[in-house]
Amino acid sequence: MQTAKKILLPYTESGTAMAAIRRQPQRGVLVLILLILVHISACAESLQVLHWWRSTGEQKAVAVLSNRMAQENIQWRDGLVPSGSGIGANIVLKSRVLAGNAPEVAQLNGVLISEWADLGLLLEMDSVAVAGKWEKLLLPSVWSLVQSHGHLVAAPLGVHRTNTLFYNKKIFSKYDLSAPNTWEEFEQIAKKLQQAGIVPLAQSTEPWQLATLFDTILLSESSPAFYQEAFVRKEPAAFYDQRFSRALKRLRTLKKYMVLSAQERTWMEMARQLAEGNAAMMIMGDWVKGELNAMGLVTDVGFGCTAVPETGNYHLYNVDTLVMLAKDNSLRATQEKFAQMLISPALQAEYNQVKGSISVLRNPDLSKMDSCSRASWKLFSRGSSVQVPSLVHRMATDEISKDAIIAEIHRFFMDDQMTIGETQRRLGAIARYLSKTKAGNDAQDINR
Ligand code: GAL
Numbered sequence: 001m002q003t004a005k006k007i008l009l010p011y012t013e014s015g016t017a018m019a020a021i022r023r024q025p026q027r028g029v030l031v032l033i034l035l036i037l038v039h040i041s042a043c044a045e046s047l048q049v050l051h052w053w054r055s056t057g058e059q060k061a062v063a064v065l066s067n068r069m070a071q072e073n074i075q076w077r078d079g080l081v082p083s084g085s086g087i088g089a090n091i092v093l094k095s096r097v098l099a100g101n102a103p104e105v106a107q108l109n110g111v112l113i114s115e116w117a118d119l120g121l122l123l124e125m126d127s128v129a130v131a132g133k134w135e136k137l138l139l140p141s142v143w144s145l146v147q148s149h150g151h152l153v154a155a156p157l158g159v160h161r162t163n164t165l166f167y168n169k170k171i172f173s174k175y176d177l178s179a180p181n182t183w184e185e186f187e188q189i190a191k192k193l194q195q196a197g198i199v200p201l202a203q204s205t206e207p208w209q210l211a212t213l214f215d216t217i218l219l220s221e222s223s224p225a226f227y228q229e230a231f232v233r234k235e236p237a238a239f240y241d242q243r244f245s246r247a248l249k250r251l252r253t254l255k256k257y258m259v260l261s262a263q264e265r266t267w268m269e270m271a272r273q274l275a276e277g278n279a280a281m282m283i284m285g286d287w288v289k290g291e292l293n294a295m296g297l298v299t300d301v302g303f304g305c306t307a308v309p310e311t312g313n314y315h316l317y318n319v320d321t322l323v324m325l326a327k328d329n330s331l332r333a334t335q336e337k338f339a340q341m342l343i344s345p346a347l348q349a350e351y352n353q354v355k356g357s358i359s360v361l362r363n364p365d366l367s368k369m370d371s372c373s374r375a376s377w378k379l380f381s382r383g384s385s386v387q388v389p390s391l392v393h394r395m396a397t398d399e400i401s402k403d404a405i406i407a408e409i410h411r412f413f414m415d416d417q418m419t420i421g422e423t424q425r426r427l428g429a430i431a432r433y434l435s436k437t438k439a440g441n442d443a444q445d446i447n448r
Pocket of ligand 1: 052053058083084085086109160285287318319320393
């Protein structure tokens with residue numbers, strides 16, 4: 001690990017100290033102890049970072065961050081809580097804060113940022129924003145996301161696109177297929193693949209993974225405005241709408257093209273199925289790209305990526321952000337230094353290339369991006385008319401509403417006896433209830 005290496009280098013390579021020991025062993029040892037103390041105090045700054053990135057691609061992205069920190073003499077103390085989409089990590093974070101044992105930095109995304117800021121738990125870093133000209137540098141919707149009541153409370157890392165369809169290039173060229181633009185084309189391809197004995201779509205039954213698929217299906221069957229009616233404003237009528245029933249029907253149709261295992265599989269296992277040719281396509285956020293690259297597959301060679309059918313004009317997104325927990329002020333300077341580091345152009349380029357996401361900056365170097373990222377950035381940078389905040393990845397609404405909706409989508413998918421009408425009634429009732437509670441009123445609009 002780079003950090004450890006950095007700490008050892010001065011002692012092993014310091015010719016002066018070694019020479020001193022040889023000349024006058026006792027004084028030399030003292031010099032050495034002094035050097036160690038000086039070095040330890042130079043490296044004394046350390047931040048514990050709570051996050052949920054455990055896959056190979058994600059760990060590579062973590063290494064980019066921790067190595068960069070080490071260059072600034074800040075040690076990254078790893079607070080990994082492995083959990084796809086951060087469900088477990090958010091629970092651990094909450095309980096640590098309640099126990100008075102908060103980490104200095106935590107991955108906290110979307111709507112949660114302003115909720116936590118309202119509770120006074122996050123460090124306000126306005127001087128960083130002013131000195132670093134964040135408002136000018138960041139894409140407008142990202143800049144709006146990292147603020148709460150006019151204060152900077154989070155540092156952005158990258159933007160993921162969740163309406164992404166990945167396909168195995170070898171299989172597609174063997175069967176002379178091209179990436180589908182419509183659901184009709186998708187079905188033609190899927191049928192052809194099935195006849196050839198190939199699983200068309202890699203999919204896990206884990207609730208958040210299923211709901212990530214449903215998120216994008218709903219967008220494909222409606223529009224950004226309708227999606228927000230349902231998932232941001234939770235208008236009960238939206239859940240009874242025909243566009244919603246069409247989306248549920250589509251989800252059930254797609255089930256035919258999956259081979260589901262009794263156990264819930266991680267998204268990494270599904271990505272491996274795609275990589276090894278055990279499935280031809282996968283619909284998921286583009287963190288899968290980071291994973292496929294980490295497995296040695298080159299974008300546009302080993303796999304291709306395109307928008308999920310009928311969502312090509314939209315960017316269903318989530319932004320990864322780190323917050324600095326407000327503790328005593330002793331680490332403020334280090335936390336602020338870390339925040340500023342995160343939006344440097346070089347770090348943004350390196351980190352996002354590995355993570356599969358795109359830069360949060362207005363003027364990134366597009367030549368450093370692969371075709372998937374370039375397409376994603378070009379679309380996202382067009383602004384709020386094409387940006388759709390992902391429900392599952394915390395961009396649209398609070399945790400309670402999100403989890404309640406995901407549970408119903410999961411129930412519908414798993415139980416073939418559950419009718420579309422009944423699911424709509426259940427979701428409509430949840431929306432009615434939530435709109436009467438505080439949770440329901442906290443919905444975030446990206447234009448807030
Ligand atoms: C998302 C997060 C990504 C990735 C993914 C899988 O919510 O934004 O960075 O980690 O979960 O765990």
